[in-house]
Amino acid sequence: MANAAITDLSSLARIENVRLLDPLNADSACFRLRTMNTQTDVSAIVGALRALIPGLDEVATYSLDECLSAMRDLGMFLGSLKRHGVEPLPVVPEVTAVLEELGRRTDMVPRDTVHHYTTWNPVGHRQRMYTGDPQERFLQESVRMVFPDLRTGLNTCDVLADTAPTDPEFAPLLDELNVRLHAMVDSIDLVLRHVSPVFFARVLRPYFEEITVSGRELLGPAAAQVPLWLVDQVIWATDRSEPGYDEFIRHSVPYSLPRWRSYYTRWSEGRSVVSRLVDAYGGLDGATTGRESPVLRRGAEALARVLRTVVVFRGRHLGIARQAYQADLRLYPVGSGGASVDLLRQIIDLTRQNAGLVQARRPNPSTEVPTIRPTAPAGPDRRIPQQRWRDGVAL
Known part of the structure; x- marks a missing residue:
C-alpha cells in the first residue's frame, strides 16, 4: 500500500x-x-x-x-x-x-x-x-463531480495492484472500480449537453495556457490533469503502452496530488492487471488452462467491463476534442493538457487492444468494447449529423 x-x-x-x-x-x-x-x-x-x-x-x-x-x-x-x-x-x-x-x-x-x-x-x-458564463460553470462541475468517485477508484486500484487474478476478490475489486468510473461517463455527458465546442475552443481554452515560473513551463488547470491515465497505468499502461502515451503520462504526473503521484511510482514498478490476467490464463498463446477456473472467468468479465467503460468515456471525449480542435475553429494545435487529437485516438486504440486480449480469454463474451463514433456536441455548433447514440456508438 x-x-x-x-x-x-x-x-x-x-x-x-x-x-x-x-x-x-x-x-x-x-x-x-x-x-x-x-x-x-x-x-x-x-x-x-x-x-x-x-x-x-x-x-x-x-x-x-x-x-x-x-x-x-x-x-x-x-x-x-x-x-x-x-x-x-x-x-x-x-x-x-x-x-x-x-x-x-x-x-x-x-x-x-x-x-x-x-x-x-x-x-x-x-x-x-x-x-x-454558465458553460464555464458546467465545465467546472463536470470535473468536480468526478473526484469523489475517482478518489475511491484509485484507492481500489492500489489494492488491485497487489491482488492476483486467482484471488476471489479480484473480480469484485474490478466491479467496484467500474462503478466509480461511470462518474467519468456522467461528467462527459454533462459537457456534451451544456458546453459547446466553440465556447471551449474560442473562449475558455486560452485561460489554460502554460506560464513560466522560475524557468519552468507549467500548464494551466486543464481537465486533462484528471488522472484517468493513472487508472490506465495500473490496468494496462505500465507494460502495454507506447512511447507517446508514456511521455504524456510522465508529463502529467507532477500536476497530480502527492498520494496519487506515489501510486504512479509504485504501480510503475509492477506488472499491469491485463498482463497478470493473461499470464494466469497461460500466456499470449491463448492456452485454455485458465478457462476452467470460475474465478479467472469472473475476473476477465469484470476487467472487460472496466475497459469498456473507459472506451465509452474516451470515445465521447474524442468526439468533443475533434470538434474543438478542428482546423477552422481551434486557436491551439493541442489540448490544454498537452495531448493532441491523434494521441487521444491512439489511447483508445491501445485500450481496445488490451480489451481484445481479455476478451479472447472469455468463453462467451457478453460485454463487447464498442466501436467509437463521433459523439454529437452540445449547442448550436454541431457539425456532426444528428443521430441516436448509446455508449458512444451510432444506432
Whole structure:
C-alpha cells in the first residue's frame, strides 16, 4: 500500500474546508475578475493581483488548507493575464517567491492545477470563474463531480495492484472500480449537453495556457490533469503502452496530488492487471488452462467491463476534442493538457487492444468494447449529423 504518511489532499473534509477559506480576502477581486477579462483590462488584473499577494512571513502562518486556497485565487489572475497575451511573472515578479513557497508547502507544482480550479473552488456566489458564463460553470462541475468517485477508484486500484487474478476478490475489486468510473461517463455527458465546442475552443481554452515560473513551463488547470491515465497505468499502461502515451503520462504526473503521484511510482514498478490476467490464463498463446477456473472467468468479465467503460468515456471525449480542435475553429494545435487529437485516438486504440486480449480469454463474451463514433456536441455548433447514440456508438 502507499505510504500512509503522505498527506491526503483529496479527503472530503479537506475539500470542504479549502472551499470555505479565503486567506487573501479575494472574494471581491475574484468576482470582479470576470468583468476585467470581458473588458481585456490587463492593468486592472495586474493591480488586483498585486493587491492580493501575501508576504512570505504571512504565508508562513498559513495552514495547509489556506495554502491551497491562496494558490487557487492567485492562479485565477495568472491564467487571466496569460489569456490576454501577458506572461504574468515578468510583470508581477513579486508573486514568484510566494508561488514557490505555496508549492513547497503543499508538495505540488508552484501554480494552480485542475484541483484548485474545480474541487477546491467554492460553489455558488463565491465560485471563482474566468468568464462567469454558465458553460464555464458546467465545465467546472463536470470535473468536480468526478473526484469523489475517482478518489475511491484509485484507492481500489492500489489494492488491485497487489491482488492476483486467482484471488476471489479480484473480480469484485474490478466491479467496484467500474462503478466509480461511470462518474467519468456522467461528467462527459454533462459537457456534451451544456458546453459547446466553440465556447471551449474560442473562449475558455486560452485561460489554460502554460506560464513560466522560475524557468519552468507549467500548464494551466486543464481537465486533462484528471488522472484517468493513472487508472490506465495500473490496468494496462505500465507494460502495454507506447512511447507517446508514456511521455504524456510522465508529463502529467507532477500536476497530480502527492498520494496519487506515489501510486504512479509504485504501480510503475509492477506488472499491469491485463498482463497478470493473461499470464494466469497461460500466456499470449491463448492456452485454455485458465478457462476452467470460475474465478479467472469472473475476473476477465469484470476487467472487460472496466475497459469498456473507459472506451465509452474516451470515445465521447474524442468526439468533443475533434470538434474543438478542428482546423477552422481551434486557436491551439493541442489540448490544454498537452495531448493532441491523434494521441487521444491512439489511447483508445491501445485500450481496445488490451480489451481484445481479455476478451479472447472469455468463453462467451457478453460485454463487447464498442466501436467509437463521433459523439454529437452540445449547442448550436454541431457539425456532426444528428443521430441516436448509446455508449458512444451510432444506432
